[in-house]
Amino acid sequence: MTDAILSTHGITKSFGALKASDDITLDLRPGEIHAVIGPNGAGKSTLIGQISGSLAPDAGTVRFLGQDVTRETVRARAQRGLGRTFQISALAMEDTVLQNALLGALGASGRPWRFFGSALRNRPLRDRAEAALDRVGLGDVASVRTAELSHGQRRLLEVAVALTLDPKAFVMDEPMAGLGSEGSKQLTGFLDSLRTEAPILLVEHDMDAVFALADRISVLVYGRVIATGTVDEIRADPAVREAYLGDAA
């Protein structure tokens, strides 16, 4: 546990009578992709919220890079190096692809209070943004308005914005959502190469992607982690088969 980059310890969160997170303990180790799967309503989004800082747990702690960050804001965790992507693309649709990437670069620079000088012509910012775009293959469409991108391209841009931060860990909320098999395959390949840079906590519905990528899988049902293990262990786990995979298959 001590070598975990990111971990939760018994976090619990209730909305009224509903326990959305029930004593969840899991960790993300260097170099791995740890997938969290579960049926709809299992509490995946609530879990992500608590890890990224937009929700405060009722009990339990969240640790990141050896620090207790349970009471820290989204912003503070981002500054520590937590890179997050959203299930529904959170992009400035009126702006260009490059401007969205520049926002990430600006966040990474930590110096937004510059009122003069063009952001587009700022070399360090631009280099960083373009590098990220190139990595996900969006270099060619840098000057296109984001609203005009295809859905798949927007998913890639989500990842690219997170990349500009050079994060120490990624938290990705269904990056494959809405992608066709082709797009899925492309993104899977990219994420596969990313794990050596920073580990990824991956919440995902696309089982092909999960089984292809994950080093470990945790299964969340009704706010509880019912099993954690390697792909093969999870496939073989009878509880999982009954609670989840049985119905899904």
Add this chain to the structure above:
Amino acid sequence: MSPILIAEQVLNGLQFGVMLFLMAAGLTLIFGVMGLINLAHGSLYMVGAFAAAAVAGATGSFLLALVAALAAAALAGALVELVVIRRLYNRDHLDQVLATFALILIFSEGTRWLFGSFPLYLDIPAWLSGPVTLPGGIQYPLYRLALIVLGLLVAVGLWLLISRTRIGIQIRAGENDREMIAALGVDISKLYTLVFALGAGLAGLAGALVGAIQSVQVGMGEPVLILAFVVIVIGGIGSIKGALIGAVLVGLTDTLGGIFLPELFKLFADPATATATGSAFASMAIYILMAAVLVWRPTGLFGART
């Protein structure tokens, strides 16, 4: 300062608050269901007062005048909803602010065009005039007492409407999930027109009720509108309960602040300066209350917390 005076002032604050509630309830309902900010709500208040003054002048009946105020404001509301407002539901708040600001200009100057610049006459009926003696020897105008009772009745009626009727279910559904009510087979556009007319009618009723003890003139609605906004900010958007409690709080703060602050300033200033300065600060009291609530609970006392 005698206990009787204080009791009377509390009644005054309550009466003021209850009338504010009639305004705020419509505003908060319209915002809750349609997500619309309506600056022209004060104009509907004015429409009610003018309709009441016109009908009272023609028939001499106060009750008919109240019915006319309710009907005229509701009708004006429905008309405005059909012609203008429904084009604004999918717009951002900025467009809503601007369009309803334009409506204020049209309503105000249009009313002046029709009725002239002179204030209209509207008085309380003989059977409600004069003071009554309450337990404890408090002399209090019967009409104001009637306003308090009527306002509370409307509050109860609204609560019943929303919690016990089909329309109420639709309204609550609309506040939570617009797609769901469409799925329930409710004609949304009809529901919206209805809610808007209801809110407008309440504003019109308030205008007529208050117009009878104040003056019926162009521009009477906007100061009340801004106070109703303060009420909503304090009570929480979309909450009828919040509107009621916020309105009473604002009513009491305004009335009691106006009395006690100048007295307070008299402790360390000469009377003339104290009354002037105290009054200056009293006029700010409700806004300070609002600021305090904001610091404590940014979405108001009963607003949905995000």
Add this chain to the structure above:
Amino acid sequence: MSMKTLLAAAALAALATGAQAQVKVGMITTLSGGGASLGIDIRDGFMLAIEEDGRDGLEIIVADDQRKPDVAVQIADEMIQSDKVDILTGIVWSNLAMAVVPSATAQGKFYLSTNAAPAQLAGKGCHPLYFSVSYQNDNLHEAAGAYAKSEGYSNPFIMAPNYPAGHDSLNGFKRFYEGELAGEIYTELGQTDYAAEIAQIRASGADSVFFFLPGGMGISFLKQYADSGVDLPVMGPAFSFDQAILQAVGDAALGVKNGSNWSKDLDNEANAAFVAGFQEKYDRLPSLYAAYGYDTANLMLSALDTADVTDQEAFRAALAAADFDSVRGKFSFDTNQHPIQDIFIREVIKEGDIYTNMIVGTAIEDRSSAYVDECSM
């Protein structure tokens, strides 16, 4: 810059006297928005006098200030810079007068006040080109104070809105009343509910009430006061009991005493002619403001008879002589160019279906203004 009407006084008259120099008069007054009724009466009274006179070579430009100081300033700029008027007049409100008058007189234009006459302009800020034809703001309040004293009231409750004219009002009352007060409060400007104040009056043990609440505020107060069961005698300045407002107040105003320097039943020839002429032309009773407008026009016409407006010294002397038949009877100017006149007490009565006023006595004879000594003219 609303409604700019060109009303050539003798528009229908022949243009035969083309050689005569044109005199241009700019009237800035409130014709729309709250308080428009006052401005309309000033304009109508003024124009009545101009029409009765019927002379050529006089052009009156009327513009609506919407009761906004910045609009008034803009109109004044336009009239001075573009229309090149010789005389300005017409403003209803003190705050608009303070915005317009000092800079207009500084630019060498005459200003004749038809209503507003703030203390500053009567005292330190008096100016050779500024004449108040109406009164000095404090006068009508002083009359109420004098009346309270003469009636033997010993404990009046006094109130006014918390703004400069409100402070002047209470000070004016106290200047001539000089006794004990049951209470003195300032209300919010634009306030419409007076339940709290009425409760204070009830609890104060007062023997009478003096209030100054212009426009809609006064209507609200009187209706609520009448319904409250508090039955103390009420007095105030004429503003709240004027012709236009009384009909909206109704029975609630009956019997109220108010200080005024004019009333429609003032017994003099000029007034009888004015009241009859106004009723005939506009089909309503004239108000105080109409009387001020009418007097202002006649004063101006009398001065134009004897002096050329371009000769400022001569024209000023002609104005100061006040050689015209005022509807107020006695009328002359003090050294600060504000009137010396009698101030009366009126009582609100009902004539048939119409609420109006009747003179019941004279409060102060030959009243000038409190600030005349501060004026260095």
Add this chain to the structure above:
Amino acid sequence: MTREAAVNAVILLLLVAVPGWALYADEPFTITLATRAVIFALAAVGLNIALGLGGLVSLGHAVYFGLGGYAMGVLASHAQNYTPLMEWPFVIEGTKSMPVIWLTAIVVSAIAALLIGLLALRTSGVYFIMITLAFGQMIYFFAISWPAYGGEDGLSIYVRNGFPGLNTLVPIQFYGLCLALLLIVLLFSALLARSPFGLALNAARQVPHRVETVGLDPVRLKLVALVISGAITGLAGALFADLNRFVSPTMLSWQMSGEIMVFVIIGGVARLFGPVAGAVIFVLLEHLLGGISEYWQVFLGIVLLLIVLSGKGGVIGMLAGRGRAHD
């Protein structure tokens, strides 16, 4: 040159040419009208930074406009009466110097925007609109009832304040001064939109949660935008007071807030020259419609309604097509 740039150039040309013509034709009042339009434009350019870039629907910008006006009124009235502003703990004298007055106006309105922003930005959406409106009303009432500086009557300044090297009493010179300030602020506004701050603010308007996840604070970005916006509107207020040589609580009224917003909307939100076009059109409408009918505001209301309902993004949007001003 894009169509929008062409429209902007035409507006700019008009701002120079019309007063030039008025000077030649000896129509000084036209210059006064143009000055009014330019000052309103400046106020609206200020609002446009909060509104267009930051998405902050502030219905209380009259606060900053009025405070700017009072900065002028208070300083100049003390200078006029030869009384110091305060004597303890140190003496502050009034002044008739425009640059000092402008600086004061900017600082005072910026502080007001900071305080109001700290409270109002705890919320968003309609709450923000209502709260800015309510605080505006609070300051308005305070100004009316606070006796020290004229209350409802306002403050009259007999002679326009001075600027080194100019005779500000000459209409065209004062106009030139106002136009120069407008151009400087427009330039600043254009630079701001392109700057790193502008980029972050632009994103904070559209996707605040994204801005947070890159480690920036969207609320603080908006707060700074509101402060800059208020400061510019405050500067405009000081100029407006100098144009009229008068300041009163009317400048603080909620109708004034509405009008400043109307300038922005008529012209086009988030367009660099939108507020300028809007203010010019408003002053023209006010002047022309006002000449036709006493009830001209009915027509103003209808025109405004049509512009909003058409959804074309104001006059600049109609002339230059859809799309934001800054990419």
